[in-house]
Amino acid sequence: MTTIISDELTSIKQEFxxxxxxxxxxxxxxxxxxxxxEDLITPTDMVVTLSHTGYIKSQALSEYRAQKRGGRGKQxxxxxxxxxxxxxxxxxxxxxxxxxxxxxxxxxxxxWEVPQGSRNSRGRPIVNMFPLQPGEKVNVVLPLTGAFRxxxxxxxxxxxxxxxxxKKTSLDEFSNPRKAGIIAVDLDEGDFLIGAALxxxxxxxxxxxDGGKAxxxxxxxxxxxxxxxxxxxxxxxxDRVSVIAMLVAEDETQSVLTATENxxxxxxxxxxxxxxxxxxxxxxxxxxxxxxxxxVAATLVRADDEIMLITDKGVLVRTRVSEIREMGxxxxxxxxxxxxEGTQLIGLQRIVENDANGxxxxxxxxxxxxxxNGSGDEPPxxxxx
Numbered sequence: 421m422t423t424i425i426s427d428e429l430t431s432i433k434q435e436f437x438x439x440x441x442x443x444x445x446x447x448x449x450x451x452x453x454x455x456x457x458e459d460l461i462t463p464t465d466m467v468v469t470l471s472h473t474g475y476i477k478s479q480a481l482s483e484y485r486a487q488k489r490g491g492r493g494k495q496x497x498x499x500x501x502x503x504x505x506x507x508x509x510x511x512x513x514x515x516x517x518x519x520x521x522x523x524x525x526x527x528x529x530x531x532w533e534v535p536q537g538s539r540n541s542r543g544r545p546i547v548n549m550f551p552l553q554p555g556e557k558v559n560v561v562l563p564l565t566g567a568f569r570x571x572x573x574x575x576x577x578x579x580x581x582x583x584x585x586x587k588k589t590s591l592d593e594f595s596n597p598r599k600a601g602i603i604a605v606d607l608d609e610g611d612f613l614i615g616a617a618l619x620x621x622x623x624x625x626x627x628x629x630d631g632g633k634a635x636x637x638x639x640x641x642x643x644x645x646x647x648x649x650x651x652x653x654x655x656x657x658x659d660r661v662s663v664i665a666m667l668v669a670e671d672e673t674q675s676v677l678t679a680t681e682n683x684x685x686x687x688x689x690x691x692x693x694x695x696x697x698x699x700x701x702x703x704x705x706x707x708x709x710x711x712x713x714x715x716v717a718a719t720l721v722r723a724d725d726e727i728m729l730i731t732d733k734g735v736l737v738r739t740r741v742s743e744i745r746e747m748g749x750x751x752x753x754x755x756x757x758x759x760x761e762g763t764q765l766i767g768l769q770r771i772v773e774n775d776a777n778g779x780x781x782x783x784x785x786x787x788x789x790x791x792x793n794g795s796g797d798e799p800p801x802x803x804x805x
Contacts, residue, residue, distance in 0.1 A: 461513050461532045468517070468534055470507040470546065470561055472728075472769065477543025478534040481510060504728055508772045511565045518577070518594060519546065520560040522612040523553065526604040528597035531563075551600060560616040564591075568618055571595035578619050578639060579604065579651070580627060580666035583611045586654030586698070588642045591618070606650045615666030624669040624695060627654055628678070628705055628718040631661040635702030636669070636693045653699040665718040674720045675746060677727065678706045679756055679768040681713035686753030687721065687744045707752045717768035729757045730767040738771070 465481040511517070513532040520526050527550040535544045546558050568575055573592040580586045587605050594604075605613060619625075619639055626636045635655045642652060655663060667676070672691050679685035686706060696702065706715060721727065721741045729737040737757045747753065757765060 458514065458530065458532065464513045465510055466513055466531055466534075466536075468507075468509055468511055468531060468563065469505050469543065471543070472504050472506045474546045474558065475543040476534055476546045476549075476561075477537040477541060478531060479536065479539065483539070505772055506769060507561055509563045509565065511563045512569075515569050516564045516597070518562040518564065519550065519558045520562070520579070520604060520613060520616045521552065521556045521601075522559050522614075523556045524579075524581075524603060524605040524607045524613045525553075525556065525601045526594065527558075527601040528594075528599075559613065562616060562618055564618075567620075574621065576619050576621055576639075576644065577604070577616055578625060578642070578666075578668065579616045580614055580625075580654060580663060581605070581607060581611045581651070582614050582662040582664075583608060584627065584629075584653060584655040584657045584663050585611065585651040586625070586627070586642055586666075587649060587651030588619075588639060588644050589647055589649075590644050593647050602647065604647055606648055608650070614663055617666070617668045619668060625654075626667040626669060626676070626693060626718075627663050627702070628665040628667070628715065629655065629657060629661050629702070630664045630714040630716065631658060632704060632706050632708035632712075632715050633661075633702040634676075634693060634705035634718070635698075635700055636695050637698040638695060639668075641698040656699055656701045658701075664715060667718065667720050670720070674722060675741075676705070677719050677721045677741065677744065677768065678715055678753070679717045679729070679765055680706065680708075680753070681716050681764045681766070682711060683729075683755060683757045683759040683765050684712045684753045685744070685756040685768070686747045686751060687741065688749050689746055690720070692749050704749050707750060709752060712752055713764070716765055719768060719770050721770055726771045728769050728771055729765060730769075731757070731759060732764050732766045733760070735763070 466478040467481050468476065468478045470476045511531045515531050517529050517531060518526055519529060529549060537543055550558070562577070564571070568591065571592045571594065573590050575591045576588045577591060577594065578586070578588050589604070607613070621639060623639055624636050625639050626634060628634045645651065657663070669690055674690045675687045676690055676693065677685060677687045693703065705718065706712065708715070723742045725741045727739060727741060729739070744754065744756070759765065
């Protein structure tokens with residue numbers, strides 16, 4: 421039988437085999453399909469949260485069931501007392517997130533790469549997810565969702581630096597991800613990136629300096645440039661003055677909330693910030709005086725928003741924007757937070773999510789509960805114009 425089998429195989433080899441010794445008509449592969457990890461990820465809508473101290477995580481959108489109006493809501497993440505949700509957005513698992521650093525570099529990450537966690541988990545420090553250089557930190561996170569997810573060339577990344585330089589780069593120049601990151605803007609010595617935003621080329625950009633000035637201009641005043649370009653002058657600055665905030669105006673119903681290092685601030689309608697040419701010193705945003713000190717923060721808010729005030733001693737005060745009445749640009753503002761001697765206000769940020777403990781919820785009738793400054797006292801409201 422062995423001889424017969426051998427003869428038959430020899431006959432088959434002579435009839436159908438290759439003339440070259442050892443050659444095969446078919447190839448043997450370990451995997452017929454070249455599959456990557458992402459090919460195995462099911463497209464799913466996720467809720468991604470980023471905390472003030474840099475903890476990021478994702479959760480399935482299906483974990484958040486719809487509730488009736490006036491519901492208390494679900495807590496998206498467990499944070500420490502000195503932390504809160506800084507960004508919250510919904511994105512598909514296959515969407516990109518662009519992470520910009522103070523050194524003008526940008527890193528990519530897919531939503532599916534963001535660690536998933538329960539509502540009670542804090543997430544993972546975002547700085548541990550990229551090969552950052554010494555002294556480099558992530559300060560802007562831009563999710564590419566909706567119209568931005570395909571890197572359309574007619575949409576842009578608008579950036580601003582502390583020395584008043586602005587730059588607009590077509591979004592399609594960021595469509596080639598690199599794990600090691602790339603340069604998004606070429607910075608001068610001693611300069612650093614303070615803001616970045618996604619735009620469609622049809623918005624106004626606002627720059628605020630710590631000297632109490634602001635400039636608003638059409639983003640069309642800045643021509644698109646390549647990633648390696650330095651940018652152009654967005655705001656003229658005096659000596660020892662720097663840009664502390666870049667805002668992209670959405671509509672004329674918003675207000676601008678400014679805060680100073682001595683705990684004063686005010687809310688001003690965005691309409692009062694008229695459009696001027698790029699590269700000017702701008703207009704008064706808030707009167708700078710010995711009482712106020714330098715401007716430390718500026719953000720766009722609406723009346724139903726909440727803000728968090730942060731001091732250099734780690735004290736946090738949470739309050740509603742509606743308790744700060746609108747005032748003109750040339751005024752000094754009101755007390756936002758009562759500071760102890762030797763303490764300064766270092767930041768102000770809009771809270772994007774209400775806690776589930778009821779502090780920021782409304783009751784069934786839609787009436788918000790009274791807000792306090794943490795000690796049971798009503799927040800100070802003295803005014804000095």
